[in-house]
Amino acid sequence: DVKVTQSSRYLVKRTGEKVFLECVQDMDHENMFWYRQDPGLGLRLIYFSYDVKMKEKGDIPEGYSVSREKKERFSLILESASTNQTSMYLCASSPPDSYNSPLHFGNGTRLTVT
């Protein structure tokens, strides 16, 4: 089975801190994604990457950046955390060269910014 692992289940950070959310997948997937999940809004795409060192903006990239130095690892970075970034963050990956295939999700990181 595909395993997508997010390094932290819960994080509490202060406003203005730099925050790193880490995600690792073990199935050699080329595509990786970061979503945030808020009640009633579903999942919204922040950034995605379809190859090492490649990144593309999703629907809500403002306030975030990403890093993909290795194929298995995709990091989400909050340069200066703000309270409106308090949310559940979900990482996902999908198989290579697959246009229509489901995403495999990690269990999420719940970030609270105070």
Added chain:
Amino acid sequence: GESVGLHLPTLSVQEGDNSIINCAYSNSASDYFIWYKQESGKGPQFIIDIRSNMDKRQGQRVTVLLNKTVKHLSLQIAATQPGDSAVYFCAENIGRNAGNMLTFGGGTRLMVKP
């Protein structure tokens, strides 16, 4: 902008009954749809998918129906069990920029009464 949405935020059913969860989409260019199940404390899990060249697909106890005329997607769960209690999301792929970029609805919570 165009988006995926849901009619009912909460659905309560009796154990053993059939459940129907609905989803409306507005992008006629969408060609792939997925249903995910998210249990408390976990990431979304793939349930079933359907391509736009089909109108029905069946899995184990689940059926997805696609009505392209009215842009409507539904998930039917037969003989609903307590383990089916979760939040269900529909998602569509409109093929932006790269494959597997999914747009998610807001979710429906399914509660199964014993």
